[in-house]
Amino acid sequence: MLSVKKTLACFLVCAVPALCTIPAANAEDAWPGSKPVQLIVPYANGGSTDLVARQLADAVSKKTGGHIIVENRAGASGVIGTSYVNRQPADGYTLLLGTVTSHAIAPSVTANLPYDIVKGFTPITTIGTIPDVIVVNPQLGVNTLNDFIKLAKSRPEQVSYASAGTGSSSHLGGAYFAAEAGLKMNHISYRGSGPALIDVLGGHVDMMLDVVMTSLEPVKAGRLKALAVTSTERSPLLPDVPTVQEARIPGFEAMIWFALFAPANMDPALQARIAKAFDETIQEPQMKKLLLRQGITASGTGPAALAETVRADTAKWRDIAKKAGVKPQ
Incomplete structure (x- = not known):
């Protein structure tokens, strides 16, 4: 009898710690459950x-x-x-x-x-x-990045650019581009890239740095004009659109x-x-x-x-x- 009790006690001493570790060991295995x-x-x-x-x-x-x-x-x-x-x-x-x-x-x-x-x-x-693409409303009347830069320089703080919000990548990318090109533009902040792009499409704002994915269809439909992409190589989705480096500013990249x-x-x-x-x-x-x-x-x-x-x-x-x-x- 004593031997049985000792065996049982030994089993419990060994088994309880092992049982206690089961939830921790299996917690990650249950995800997502x-x-x-x-x-x-x-x-x-x-x-x-x-x-x-x-x-x-x-x-x-x-x-x-x-x-x-x-x-x-x-x-x-x-x-x-x-x-x-x-x-x-x-x-x-x-x-x-x-x-x-x-x-x-x-x-x-x-x-x-x-x-x-x-x-x-x-x-x-x-x-x-993914790179951004610099897009403008066709009503602005520019066809190249150089055209846009000339226009913006002739109208300091009158040409506007939209962003997904102050501090967003489209805001800082736009500010980066403006600084490199020597431009003074009017920043219009929105609560997200979707609302910002809608106003560029509507002609309420002149320009935006937007990711290729959301601007692609409007560009293809002629509702937006793509001037340049912000990667070091051209986008396979917009092979005819030059990079900012090709078009104007050496070393520019904003991914x-x-x-x-x-x-x-x-x-x-x-x-x-x-x-x-x-x-x-x-x-x-x-x-x-x-x-x-x-x-x-x-x-x-x-x-x-x-x-x-x-x-x-x-x-x-x-x-x-x-x-x-x-x-x-």
């Missing part, structure tokens, strides 16, 4: 980030058997939605589709930013990169990227599981083709590469903001 995943887009519905988020959410939901819901929380050039995610638990059920604006530009243009872009988030993966982040201090195993699900989806031939049709070069390179991109681009846009004379507001 039956609980909906909230994917926050910190910009307005209909913009480029919103389009990418919805395509990716649908594809990853099908791949994992989960349910990813896209929610737009626009305002303050992405600060409102980004700040919301920063305050959530790092349990994998609140994610952020961030951009170069939210995680590289914001520290240089936003005073009293309510979060730290590095310490406040867990990097998951880079989704893809946009989309990336996935989670709240800070996520368990590394869960971080890796979520990154794997998204990376595998991004690298699928069908998704790569879908993104490329919109001018986006797929990435899907994991947490470490994203962390390095944030570090490098934060330094780059800090220098650009200083050169363009854009101060934190």
Whole structure:
């Protein structure tokens, strides 16, 4: 009997710690499970980030058997939605589709930013990169970038450019372009790239730096005139449109990227599981083709590469903001 009791006691001593580790070991394996995943887009519905988020959410939901819901929380050039995610638990059920604006530009243009872009988030993966295209309303009567520069120089502070909001990539990209070209333009801020583009299409604003994906159809339809792309190479979607470097300004480059982040201090195993699900989806031939049709070069390179991109681009846009004379507001 004593031997049986000793055996039972030994079993309990060994088994209980093992049982206690089961939830922790399987927590990441359960993701996404039956609980909906909230994917926050910190910009307005209909913009480029919103389009990418919805395509990716649908594809990853099908791949994992989960349910990813896209929610737009626009305002303050992405600060409102980004700040919301920063305050959530790092349990994998609140994610952020961030951009170069939210995680590289914001520290240089936003005073009293309510979060730290590095310490406040867990990097998951880079989704893809895309250039902007400088578009104007055809009624402006210019056909080339040089035409536009001449016109803007002849009308200081009268020619206007739209942006997705003060501190957005389209704002800072426009300010960067103006500084390099020696222009003084009137900046018109909107609450998202969608509303900004609508007013350029309507002739209420003259020019905008917009991602290729959302300007492509209006350009093809003749409702917008594309003057130049901001990458170092021409976009395959607009092969006849020169780069800014070709057209006028050597060394000019302003690339946009989309990336996935989670709240800070996520368990590394869960971080890796979520990154794997998204990376595998991004690298699928069908998704790569879908993104490329919109001018986006797929990435899907994991947490470490994203962390390095944030570090490098934060330094780059800090220098650009200083050169363009854009101060934190």
